[in-house]
Ligand SMILES: Nc1nc2c(ncn2[C@@H]2O[C@H](COP(=O)(O)OP(=O)(O)OP(=O)(O)O)[C@@H](O)[C@H]2O)c(=O)[nH]1
């Protein structure tokens with residue numbers, strides 16, 4: 001057996017030790033080389049230290065927004081912009097002008113589509129009929145309605161049949177005339193879409209129009225739509241012939257809307273229209289991008305979107321958009337934020353995972369008002385159920401085990417409106433049981449359910465941050481955690497705290 005080396009023996013030392021027969025010249029050369037090497041190594045160490053310090057000083061905070069489509073991710077992002085980079089937010093408001101117009105026109109088309117095949121039982125004087133979708137075959141009508149011979153899709157069988165088979169679809173003539181007068185809106189919609197999406201891009205419509213649901217969503221890829229939309233309708237930006245053409249187009253759109261304005265008001269306030277929408281369970285007021293209650297303002301020639309309009313407007317996200325900004329004010333001034341907003345529809349969700357790697361916190365949005373709705377992309381899936389499954393998956397994800405999750409139980413305003421209108425939560429969520437059908441009780445119930453999932457599925461214990469939100473609200477009160485501004489401020493504090501804790505580990 002070889003003899004054991006002394007404990008402090010360093011095998012490298014023997015190799016690096018200068019030779020015993022080193023001449024004075026060789027020694028001087030070696031010492032000079034060693035000094036040079038030391039300086040190079042010192043410089044490398046300094047660079048690394050400085051980079052680390054710069055990273056800490058710059059404080060890049062990464063925040064990822066997750067949740068199903070229409071949950072409110074992009075709206076939350078806009079709230080961050082409104083609250084922390086208000087001047088940039090104000091400058092961008094003009095870009096939303098045409099999105100609001102498109103949203104408005106889409107609501108109008110939902111009504112006009114519903115008027116295309118009105119059935120007698122949907123008229124206000126008609127007795128209630130079981131279910132919202134009447135049978136399409138011939139039926140016996142109440143005598144008072146037999147006189148209506150005006151049909152909108154010319155059911156020939158009803159014309160030839162005896163008294164047993166009265167005409168099926170009927171539309172009061174005044175509504176037929178309104179429909180005809182509002183036909184130019186189709187053209188305006190096409191103009192807006194062509195202007196919004198350059199010809200090389202994907203078609204901006206998702207093909208999902210149906211009678212019960214008002215989707216048929218406009219989408220554009222992030223970053224591209226504002227480029228095609230540089231010019232506001234009031235001559236902001238854009239010179240030369242292209243700018244002139246853009247301005248003319250914008251004026252034409254605004255003129256048509258202005259000319260249609262009183263017909264639009266008549267249509268929206270018509271009791272027959274309201275009755276038809278109600279019987280078909282079309283609740284436009286609760287749909288994304290609802291501007292029919294703002295008709296005079298939005299159709300006026302001098303219309304400019306307000307903060308509220310920008311938050312209420314609907315533009316579906318396809319792909320991933322990363323918004324980087326520096327806080328303009330407050331103690332966090334200088335902090336760079338990267339907020340990553342992803343598309344939430346099912347086909348978009350595979351884009352999420354690459355962002356799990358380097359994120360300080362996640363805001364997960366669960367729109368609890370969706371308990372009686374199905375996904376636009378899959379009519380067999382209940383929205384609330386989808387949110388619960390997504391939340392479970394996010395909580396259980398090992399890559400996110402050490403990331404703080406913030407839950408926004410969103411669209412509480414719509415939840416309150418639905419329960420207030422008599423829609424019973426227990427009919428859709430059996431476990432809600434006999435609890436009072438009130439928003440406050442429902443919010444508490446959902447909070448505890450989502451909290452329980454968080455506890456059960458998180459790979460390692462972590463704190464639960466859950467808020468009931470209506471992220472379209474412009475109520476601020478930074479100290480008040482019941483307002484959107486207050487909630488976002490406390491999320492910001494939490495995220496910054498977490499970020500600092502992580503950077504200390506660098
Ligand atoms: N009433 C109400 N509307 C909301 C609320 N949150 C979002 N909305 C509206 O719902 C619509 C959808 O919100 P978005 O922020 O576009 O949803 P998203 O999660 O980004 O959806 P995708 O881009 O499809 O993934 C918009 O018209 C918003 O104005 C809310 O709390 N209350």
Ligand SMILES: [Mg+2]
Pocket residue numbers: 073074075315316317341342343344
């Ligand atoms: Mg979005």
